[in-house]
Structures are given as structure tokens and as C-alpha cells.
Amino acid sequence: MKSRQLFSLACMVPAVIVITAFFLIPAVQLLFIASGGEAGLSRYLAVLTTPRYRDALLSTVALSMVVTATTLLIGGIAGIFLARNRFPGHGLLVAILTFPLAFPGVVVGFMVIMLGGRLGLVGQISEALGADRIVFAYSMTGLFVGYLYFSIPRVLLTVMGVAETLDNRLIEAARSLGAGPFAIQRDIVLPALVPAFVAAGSICFATAMGAFGTAFTLATRINVLPMVIYQEFTEAANLAMAAALSVVLGLVAWAILALARLRGGDNVAAAG
Amino acid sequence: MSTGVSVSLRAIAKTFPDGTRALKPTDLTVAKGETLVFLGPSGCGKTTCLRIVAGLEKPDAGGRVLFDGADVTETEIEHRNIGMVFQSYALFPNMTVAENIGYGLKIRKVPPAERAKRVAEMLALTGIEPLRDRRIDQLSGGQRQRVALARAVAIRPRVLLLDEPLTALDAALRDRLRTELDQLLRSLGITAIYVTHDQAEAMSLGDRIVVMKQGEIVQVGTPREVYFEPNSRFVAEFIGAANVIEGMASEGSIRFPGGQLMLPEPPAEGRCTIMLRPEAIEIRAPAGEDWTGTVQGVSFLGDRQRVTIAGAAAEMIVAEAPNRTRLKTGDRVGLAVAPQALRILQD
Ligand SMILES: Nc1ncnc2c1ncn2[C@@H]1O[C@H](COP(=O)(O)OP(=O)(O)O)[C@@H](O)[C@H]1O
Ligand SMILES: [Mg+2]
Numbered sequence: 001m002k003s004r005q006l007f008s009l010a011c012m013v014p015a016v017i018v019i020t021a022f023f024l025i026p027a028v029q030l031l032f033i034a035s036g037g038e039a040g041l042s043r044y045l046a047v048l049t050t051p052r053y054r055d056a057l058l059s060t061v062a063l064s065m066v067v068t069a070t071t072l073l074i075g076g077i078a079g080i081f082l083a084r085n086r087f088p089g090h091g092l093l094v095a096i097l098t099f100p101l102a103f104p105g106v107v108v109g110f111m112v113i114m115l116g117g118r119l120g121l122v123g124q125i126s127e128a129l130g131a132d133r134i135v136f137a138y139s140m141t142g143l144f145v146g147y148l149y150f151s152i153p154r155v156l157l158t159v160m161g162v163a164e165t166l167d168n169r170l171i172e173a174a175r176s177l178g179a180g181p182f183a184i185q186r187d188i189v190l191p192a193l194v195p196a197f198v199a200a201g202s203i204c205f206a207t208a209m210g211a212f213g214t215a216f217t218l219a220t221r222i223n224v225l226p227m228v229i230y231q232e233f234t235e236a237a238n239l240a241m242a243a244a245l246s247v248v249l250g251l252v253a254w255a256i257l258a259l260a261r262l263r264g265g266d267n268v269a270a271a272g
Numbered sequence: 273m274s275t276g277v278s279v280s281l282r283a284i285a286k287t288f289p290d291g292t293r294a295l296k297p298t299d300l301t302v303a304k305g306e307t308l309v310f311l312g313p314s315g316c317g318k319t320t321c322l323r324i325v326a327g328l329e330k331p332d333a334g335g336r337v338l339f340d341g342a343d344v345t346e347t348e349i350e351h352r353n354i355g356m357v358f359q360s361y362a363l364f365p366n367m368t369v370a371e372n373i374g375y376g377l378k379i380r381k382v383p384p385a386e387r388a389k390r391v392a393e394m395l396a397l398t399g400i401e402p403l404r405d406r407r408i409d410q411l412s413g414g415q416r417q418r419v420a421l422a423r424a425v426a427i428r429p430r431v432l433l434l435d436e437p438l439t440a441l442d443a444a445l446r447d448r449l450r451t452e453l454d455q456l457l458r459s460l461g462i463t464a465i466y467v468t469h470d471q472a473e474a475m476s477l478g479d480r481i482v483v484m485k486q487g488e489i490v491q492v493g494t495p496r497e498v499y500f501e502p503n504s505r506f507v508a509e510f511i512g513a514a515n516v517i518e519g520m521a522s523e524g525s526i527r528f529p530g531g532q533l534m535l536p537e538p539p540a541e542g543r544c545t546i547m548l549r550p551e552a553i554e555i556r557a558p559a560g561e562d563w564t565g566t567v568q569g570v571s572f573l574g575d576r577q578r579v580t581i582a583g584a585a586a587e588m589i590v591a592e593a594p595n596r597t598r599l600k601t602g603d604r605v606g607l608a609v610a611p612q613a614l615r616i617l618q619d
Pocket of ligand 2: 315318319320
């Protein structure tokens, strides 16, 4: 073997070791645990037939989809605008909007409680205005707000990155052909951003599917898959069921990323 | 097909926000159906001027752009009905060739049947029918150029604006497309403004050439006028090859170190600069000639020879000789020039 090929192989060694140790081995173990014992593969069936598991799966997928759609809408519009316009305070605004990237889920959850918790800002204001005290932090709504908060920066940055590379001549050419602002967004800008949307959206979806810290901070009884998995192996000590649910969660998130990669090209980060 | 409008620029100037004075106040009229070429070195303001006509840049206060006498200075580009071809072509990557060409018609809500017919006409006109369903990234440079042209012409623009449309292509293709483009512009009879830094392109395409330098027009004229009667050293040297030499004029002739030449009417007096095209100098045997020099080098170009001559003037003279004339370094030669081929330059 040529020394150059040896060198290339050697470069892969650390990555292979890490992936084997921290991903492949636990993943295989997870599969064994999930399908071990008397129940065996029927546990996967149980995920779909037991109301508690099925509801958690469905509501997690639904929440992730709503979060993804909302994030793409808000982050997408803001990203296009910020990439195409320069004004005083532009840098500061981007910094503020991308600030949530620095926070772990627990902190995001804490902030949602401060906003919509029992003693939260929204509650106080609504009460001061003579209405009922509005509390939304400890429910799906709270989770939605939290996920939205930390998903927007990712979409914003991805969309801005691609929008900034968009050739301004394309827009000028479209204008010369008579296209107004709406037609330009529809025919030129959005098509160019589809790969960015697919990439950002799938990451956003997968993150929302698996996010745990925020949910844990808000309410331990909230019915999303990561919480159910946690309860299965802590409270119910049902390690096998927790493993089966983990496999399903992983598969759904991975399938979405894989689908996105198929449709959206190369911008999509890892599946799994 | 439409023949477009006349375009008038009145006191058009452009200062960019960073203070760059890209264009000094300029007046110019492009006649209906005329092909006008802006020619000048890179950075002289050609693109800026074209973008002002297009409506992509606003001229400084006081500048006016008129189409057929109507003021369009405040009209946005979307409503000017102009066709634009960019150096980078700027084709829409998410559309096929046919969709690119039909885009302006779709925006104008031309019914699909008529749109398809017009797109087919454009594909035929530019000779790219087989490419109609291709994606843009499946096209060569020359093919892209044709699509860009077809897309701009499809909307039957009032004026066609082309910014260095051939510059991105290799030399052989550029020559071929230049001929095609020339025929197309003539057959459409459209008003066109064409920007280039290539003098050969300017000469073969333009009805008139506007020579620019550092944000200013230095000369406007037909290709023959700017070639034979350049008004400055800059134009003489920018367009074609030129010998620009200094001599002492008196009594109807001009003296150089190697002899003298007759001046055209009206003659100048004293120190003066003249321009001579290499092909206007006839190389003869030295005996009996008023102006002589020594061959310094000969380069054989196939169809002709380029001869460098020392001693005739303070500067080296470049002349052209027929390809079969026997000449070698060190030969003494006589140089004959018809007085009307000699041009006195003012600066
Ligand atoms: N948007 C701009 N901002 C500042 N300076 C510019 C801008 N566009 C062009 N210029 C400057 O204006 C001058 C003329 O540019 P341009 O019209 O593009 O020249 P040309 O097309 O003849 O090469 C150049 O010095 C260029 O650097
Ligand atoms: Mg230019």
C-alpha cells in the first residue's frame, strides 16, 4: 500500500474510534435491550398501541412540526431581510437574535417560566389589565415558546449565510424583466434558499424531537417522548421500554434528516 | 419587430456614496435603432452609465434620462421595459432555458400559448432550439450568452443594454458570437447600448463609438471617425495600433530625425504631435525618399509583416509590410505616407 493511502487511513482512526465507542457500541446495546426479554420486538408494537407512548410520539412529532414551520417562517423572513439590508445596529440585532445559541435547554426553560410561569411577566401583565392570570409555561405552549426561542437563531444564521451569497445580478436581471418585489421573492430568492430551508428545517425538527432540558425544567409531566423515556427508566425502571422508545425517536429524527438530505442536497448536517 | 426608442442623457453624473466620482456630467443621444458602443479601459465609468440608463443607479441630482423625449429618470427599472444582458449572464439557476427566456413574458401575463410561441421564436433566433429544456448548469459559456440575449430580447424591449456580454468567453468563440450578435442587432433594428473594453468588438458592432476615460467622454464618432480621426493621443492609442510621434512643423511639412513628411491641410506650425497608423506607412527602397530609417525587427504574422523601424523618429516606428516583401534587420528603408493618413493630435 502506498504511504499516502496509509496516511489517509491513519487520519480516519480517531473518528472511527470515537464513533465506535460512543455511538456504535451503545446503539447496538440499545437495540439488544429494546428487543430482549419476553416481550422482545413486540415492544415496538407497544409504542404504537399503548396510548401513553403513542400519544407522546404523536404529540412530539406534531410539536416538532409546528415549531419547525413557525421557526422557518419567522427565521426565514428575518434572515432574508437581514442579509439583504444594511442599517445602523444591524450587527447588534443579529447578535441579539442569535444569543439563544449560547444557552442550554435548562436556561431556556427557566426563561420561559419567567415569561409565562405562575409568577411570570405575562401573568402579571394580564392580571394588571383585569383579565385572568395567563400561565402557559408548564404546558405544550411553554415548550413551543422555548423551542422556538432556541431554533430561530439556527434558521436565521443558515438562511442569512445562503442569502448573502445570492448573486445580486439575478435580482437585477429579474427587475429588468419587469419583476416586482413579490415576484422576485417568489421566483428568485426563495428557490435559491430552498436548500437552506431544508437543511435548517430538518436540524430544527430533529432538535425539537430530542430536546430534553427545556421540557425537564418546565414540567416533568409534560407528554413528549424524551420525557416519557426519562420516566420509563427512572420511575418505572423499565429499561427495555425506554430503549425501544429511544430507538423509535432516533429513527424518526434520522429519517427526517435523511429525507432532507435526499431532497435538499449537501447542506444537511449529520443524521442521527 | 419593435425598433425601440431614442435615448437621451442630459447632464448625467454619478458620485457614489463613498465619494467615487464614477461619471462626470455627460450629455449624449442614442438614435432610434442605433447601436452605440461605450468603449474605454476598465473603471472608466461605462457600466455606471449603462446602469443609469437601465434604472439600476440614480444619476446625481440634475441628471435626466429620456426615452423618446419622455423623462424616465424617476421610473423604476421594472417599468422601463429595457432588455439587459450582464457580463455574468445572471441566468436564473432554478429555471430551464425556456423558462428563463419566457420569464419576462410570464411577468407581463402573456398567455401561455403566445408565450410558448415567442420563446420558440427566440430559441430559433439565437440558434439554441435543442437546449430548450436544459438546466442552466448544463450549458457552456457561449450557450449561456445566447440564452441571456434571448431572454432580454423576448420582452421586445425599448432599448437593449449589453454590459461586456462577450468578455467572459474565449477568443475564438468571442469572434464568432460577435458576428452573430452583429447580425442579430441589425436584423432586430433595435436601439442598443453596448459596453466593452475591447476595441475590436466596438469597431465591428457599433454604429457609433463613445470613447470614455476616467468618467468622461473623450470622443464620439463612427468606427471610421474614431479610427482615422482620433482627437487625442488617448483615443489614437486605445483604438488600434498607432505611432504617436513628435516633430517640428513648418511650411506645410513636419521634420523628424530621419527626414520629413508633408502635412495635411491646414498645416500646423512649431512643435507638434502626429499619429500614423502602421498600415498607412509604405516601406520602399531608401533612394529618393524624404523620410528614411533602419529596420530594427521584423515579425511575420502570416497575412502581413510587422516591421519596427529605428532612426526615422525619436520614437520607434511600427509599420506593416506585405507578407512577401523581403526585409531583414539592418536594412535601410524609405517610408512613404499619404498626407491625409497623417493626423495632427492636439495633446
Ligand atoms: N457601487 C459603487 N460604489 C463605489 N464605487 C463604485 C461603485 N460602482 C463602481 N464604482 C467605481 O466607479 C468607477 C467606474 O466603475 P464602472 O462604471 O464599473 O467602470 P467600467 O464599467 O468602465 O469598468 C470605478 O472607479 C469603480 O471602482
Ligand atoms: Mg464594467
